[in-house]
Amino acid sequence: MAKIPESNYPGGSKSRVTRAGSAVRDETFTAEDLAVIDIWRAAHRPVLNTFQAILRTRAKGKGIVVAQRHKRKRTIFDKLDRFPKMELARMDDVAGCRLIFKDIVSLTSFRNNIHKAKYNHKRRNEVDKYDYLKKPKNTGYRGIHDIYEYDVNSEHGKEYKGLFIELQYRTLAQHAWATTVEIIGFITASQPKFQQGDKRYEHVMVLASEIIARHAEGMNSCLPSLPATELVEQFLYLDSELNFLSLLKGLNVANKSVSNKKNVILIFSGSDQLEIKEFRDATDALRELFLLEKNNPGKDVVLVKADTSDEVRVAFKNYFSDATEFIKLIEDGCEKLSGRRIIREKTADRTRPRKNKAAHGGHH
Numbered sequence: 001m002a003k004i005p006e007s008n009y010p011g012g013s014k015s016r017v018t019r020a021g022s023a024v025r026d027e028t029f030t031a032e033d034l035a036v037i038d039i040w041r042a043a044h045r046p047v048l049n050t051f052q053a054i055l056r057t058r059a060k061g062k063g064i065v066v067a068q069r070h071k072r073k074r075t076i077f078d079k080l081d082r083f084p085k086m087e088l089a090r091m092d093d094v095a096g097c098r099l100i101f102k103d104i105v106s107l108t109s110f111r112n113n114i115h116k117a118k119y120n121h122k123r124r125n126e127v128d129k130y131d132y133l134k135k136p137k138n139t140g141y142r143g144i145h146d147i148y149e150y151d152v153n154s155e156h157g158k159e160y161k162g163l164f165i166e167l168q169y170r171t172l173a174q175h176a177w178a179t180t181v182e183i184i185g186f187i188t189a190s191q192p193k194f195q196q197g198d199k200r201y202e203h204v205m206v207l208a209s210e211i212i213a214r215h216a217e218g219m220n221s222c223l224p225s226l227p228a229t230e231l232v233e234q235f236l237y238l239d240s241e242l243n244f245l246s247l248l249k250g251l252n253v254a255n256k257s258v259s260n261k262k263n264v265i266l267i268f269s270g271s272d273q274l275e276i277k278e279f280r281d282a283t284d285a286l287r288e289l290f291l292l293e294k295n296n297p298g299k300d301v302v303l304v305k306a307d308t309s310d311e312v313r314v315a316f317k318n319y320f321s322d323a324t325e326f327i328k329l330i331e332d333g334c335e336k337l338s339g340r341r342i343i344r345e346k347t348a349d350r351t352r353p354r355k356n357k358a359a360h361g362g363h364h
Contacts, residue, residue, distance in 0.1 A: 043163060071094045099170070141193075149162060212326075254273070
């Protein structure tokens with residue numbers, strides 16, 4: 001690994017990290033640039049550990065799933081491409097803690113309490129800035145994010161001061177939608193999350209978001225004025241065009257077990273089985289993560305952590321190809337909103353929803 005000048009800031013300095021990101025964007029990067037980025041990414045580990053400890057203490061006994069993840073290298077580089085003016089040192093979601101709640105009430109209550117907590121870490125955003133429940137993204141994404149800046153007075157922690165972490169708050173229903181968007185990105189040539197590829201996948205997920213918001217949470221997503229019957233008709237039309245729910249039902253949900261070693265690397269590519277590597281020590285896990293990323297450029301490799309194996313499976317169900325909850329929410333939602341039973345015709349190995357004659361096509 002190329003030698004990086006010693007400094008109090010991981011990777012040398014904020015400007016050095018940003019220059020390395022710009023070199024990646026321009027495809028002029030050197031081995032030293034990549035080393036700078038890896039050092040900077042690795043430095044987010046103590047930030048993640050601090051926040052997940054705070055969150056776990058507050059979530060204990062409340063039925064809240066808490067998990068953490070390092071942003072995938074590929075996703076960081078893709079984000080630099082999508083946002084040409086973004087400075088890498090200011091990218092605020094490289095480290096992320098995800099909290100998953102049973103309902104909106106418990107989500108809102110928990111977040112309010114976090115905002116009132118007394119510690120030095122500073123929330124960098126206004127309360128409503130990343131509230132995608134009040135104002136859902138036009139992709140259909142719903143949830144709430146907060147960005148915190150790490151602040152600590154200890155000698156040991158001062159080099160991490162100023163690093164950012166993103167807290168994601170979602171309900172189980174919102175999480176089912178968000179992880180299914182990721183699954184579509186894995187199994188098709190389209191990325192509806194980033195509005196890339198076949199626009200029909202984008203639109204079917206926007207419709208799905210509205211169906212789930214109305215059915216499961218008595219709210220709206222980004223199609224509030226669309227009548228319920230029209231909403232269901234449009235979804236079922238696109239479902240039949242894309243064979244959408246059948247595609248999700250045909251997935252082999254990975255039944256691989258995860259131990260309670262805490263630090264888990266998930267390795268996934270659309271054509272291969274999920275591979276899992278587990279580590280007791282976070283430093284060993286990070287070292288292996290960077291090696292795997294270097295040797296497997298075509299695969300999605302992510303380092304995650306949760307308290308139990310069940311929480312890993314829930315928080316990162318997209319890696320386990322698990323769209324079960326999403327399918328149930330959609331099928332129940334279509335029936336509830338349309339006021340009629342959706343006929344399911346049997347296929348050789350799965351069940352496929354079928355429109356009845358009232359659901360006609362033509363709504364693109």
